Amino acid sequence: MKRKKKGNLFKQDRARIFKDKRGDPYQQKQKLPDPTLCPNCGAVFTKGRWSWESIEFVENEKLCPACQRIEDGYPAGFVEVEGDFYQTHREEILHLFRNLEEQETQEHPMERIMRITEEDGKTVITTTGMHLPRMIGDALKNSYQGDLEISYDAESIARVHWVR
Numbered sequence: 001m002k003r004k005k006k007g008n009l010f011k012q013d014r015a016r017i018f019k020d021k022r023g024d025p026y027q028q029k030q031k032l033p034d035p036t037l038c039p040n041c042g043a044v045f046t047k048g049r050w051s052w053e054s055i056e057f058v059e060n061e062k063l064c065p066a067c068q069r070i071e072d073g074y075p076a077g078f079v080e081v082e083g084d085f086y087q088t089h090r091e092e093i094l095h096l097f098r099n100l101e102e103q104e105t106q107e108h109p110m111e112r113i114m115r116i117t118e119e120d121g122k123t124v125i126t127t128t129g130m131h132l133p134r135m136i137g138d139a140l141k142n143s144y145q146g147d148l149e150i151s152y153d154a155e156s157i158a159r160v161h162w163v164r
Contacts, residue, residue, distance in 0.1 A: 024076070024156040026065040038064035040071075043109040050109045066110045066128040075114050075126035077133035077158040082122035085144065085164040090123075093140070097125060100139055104132055130158040137162055 036045040037058040043050045043066075050064050069076065079097075086093060097113065104111045111129035118124075127133055134150060137160035141148040146164030153159065 026069055026074075026076075028065070032062060033060045036060040036062050038062065038067055040064075040067040041109065052106070052109055064110065066112050069128045070112075070114050075128065076130050076156065077127035077160070079125040079127070079133045079136050079160040079162070080122055081125070081140070081162050083146065083163040085146065086123070086162075087121075089144070093144075094123075096139060096143065097136060100135055101132065104135060127158075130156060133158040133160040136160065 031048070032045045034046050035053075035055045035058050037055070037060065038044070038050075039061050040063060042052070043064045044053050044055050044058065045062075045064070046053055046055065050066075063071065081093065094116070097116070101111075101113045108129070108131070111132040112127065113132070114126040114128055116123060116125050125133075125136065130152070137148050137150055140146065140162045144164055146162055149159075149161045151159045
């Protein structure tokens with residue numbers, strides 16, 4: 001006698017069991033008119049994304065999410081770097097940060113370093129995107145080893161801590 005396979009009685013979205021009302025306050029709620037220019041940085045919103053495309057005629061202007069974050073002082077990522085090794089190789093590591101930012105910003109205009117500050121013997125880098133802190137942390141770990149901790153908050157904020 002063959003047994004009948006029991007199927008699912010309901011289909012469940014396993015990616016998100018509940019609808020989370022929190023999220024990135026700088027994420028576009030509606031599509032912007034195509035094309036739209038950011039008056040601060042010159043990025044252009046076209047074909048559904050921000051890019052560095054050059055458009056001859058643009059009549060719509062709106063601050064891009066990265067410029068809005070910079071203006072509001074509300075970063076999406078934090079990188080904390082500290083330790084004796086960092087203090088002796090500080091300039092070299094800061095150049096690494098700037099090179100990574102330049103590479104990432106060419107492809108993704110919303111990933112930028114907002115500010116680099118010194119606090120209590122450690123350097124804190126704030127970014128406009130969540131991906132750049134992860135890239136910086138991975139580059140530090142791959143290049144100089146050390147201890148790396150990466151966490152993501154519920155408010156869409158990436159936190160990276162590296163020490164050596």
